[in-house]
Amino acid sequence: MLKKKIKTLIALTFTVSSLVTxxxxxxxxxxxxxxTSVAQTVAAQAPTGAPxxxxxAATLIPTQTPFSLTPLPSPIPxxxxxxxxxxxAQCASASLQDxxxxxxxxxxxxxxxxxxxxxxxxxxxxxxxxxxxxFWSGDLLGGGYVYQLPRVTGPGQxxxxxxxxxxxxxxxxxxxxxxxQTPDKINFGVGYLQAALYAEIVVADLTTTxxxxxxxxxxxxxxxxxxxxxxxPANMVYTANVSITTxxxxxxxxxxxxxxxxxGSAYKFELKEAGTYKNSDHVWKLGRAASxxxxxxxxxxxxxxxxxxxxxVPFEFYCP
Numbered sequence: 001m002l003k004k005k006i007k008t009l010i011a012l013t014f015t016v017s018s019l020v021t022x023x024x025x026x027x028x029x030x031x032x033x034x035x036t037s038v039a040q041t042v043a044a045q046a047p048t049g050a051p052x053x054x055x056x057a058a059t060l061i062p063t064q065t066p067f068s069l070t071p072l073p074s075p076i077p078x079x080x081x082x083x084x085x086x087x088x089a090q091c092a093s094a095s096l097q098d099x100x101x102x103x104x105x106x107x108x109x110x111x112x113x114x115x116x117x118x119x120x121x122x123x124x125x126x127x128x129x130x131x132x133x134x135f136w137s138g139d140l141l142g143g144g145y146v147y148q149l150p151r152v153t154g155p156g157q158x159x160x161x162x163x164x165x166x167x168x169x170x171x172x173x174x175x176x177x178x179x180x181q182t183p184d185k186i187n188f189g190v191g192y193l194q195a196a197l198y199a200e201i202v203v204a205d206l207t208t209t210x211x212x213x214x215x216x217x218x219x220x221x222x223x224x225x226x227x228x229x230x231x232x233p234a235n236m237v238y239t240a241n242v243s244i245t246t247x248x249x250x251x252x253x254x255x256x257x258x259x260x261x262x263x264g265s266a267y268k269f270e271l272k273e274a275g276t277y278k279n280s281d282h283v284w285k286l287g288r289a290a291s292x293x294x295x296x297x298x299x300x301x302x303x304x305x306x307x308x309x310x311x312x313v314p315f316e317f318y319c320p
């Protein structure tokens with residue numbers, strides 16, 4: 001800017017000088033007056049302190065055609081997708097719905113099998129495939145130490161987790177424990193106790209194992225009441241819900257004993273391989289006139305291929 005002003009003054013002075021010369025010829029006094037005037041003008045325009053920075057001319061930004069970003073895939077809907085910063089602790093919640101094969105199943109040495117747990121996501125989070133199942137304790141059974149969750153699982157959904165395992169070559173009982181893991185490495189199990197998922201097997205030389213080697217690994221009795229509360233209709237029905245699990249092919253005969261001695265008929269079933277038998281045919285009806293107390297019970301008793309009694313399951317009858 002300063003250079004521009006000086007150039008303008010010099011040009012003006014030259015013009016005045018030309019005019020004077022034209023009018024007055026080579027008059028030394030007039031020429032001196034002109035030179036003095038130019039010097040004074042330039043001095044007045046010179047900076048008196050720090051140099052003044054020139055302000056750059058504004059640059060016009062050219063208008064561009066607007067563009068749109070490629071949209072990301074839509075997230076899986078969930079009731080709440082909020083996750084605390086730096087932690088996914090609230091996502092570490094699950095329950096075991098079912099599993100196969102049943103625990104205690106007998107295998108041959110070195111036999112390969114698939115263990116499947118059906119795990120329900122009971123958290124408010126969406127589990128993606130960055131979640132893992134990790135070896136926790138016990139016998140590895142020929143598996144790896146870490147596996148990815150097989151698929152995205154939303155809140156309330158159930159995911160089948162399958163591991164290909166191999167039995168040891170030495171006969172015995174083995175147990176392999178596993179847990180789930182969030183992307184930020186929080187290990188968690190199932191239920192409020194965060195129990196590990198596990199596969200429990202028996203390895204035996206089946207060429208020398210007799211039929212009696214197969215056994216009942218569990219027998220459960222759950223009693224339900226209909227209606228759940230109240231005294232209508234005239235009879236309250238108590239149902240014995242039976243669940244019996246074997247570790248191999250087995251023929252079983254059992255009976256439900258009850259406190260009043262009305263035990264009913266025996267039940268028979270046969271499992272071709274390790275599995276679980278369920279039955280809810282046995283019922284006990286109580287009318288409103290029956291004595292009210294908490295002393296009643298039912299019980300599973302195995303009659304064949306061996307005799308075995310399981311714990312009595314008490315229930316109460318009150319009809320106010």
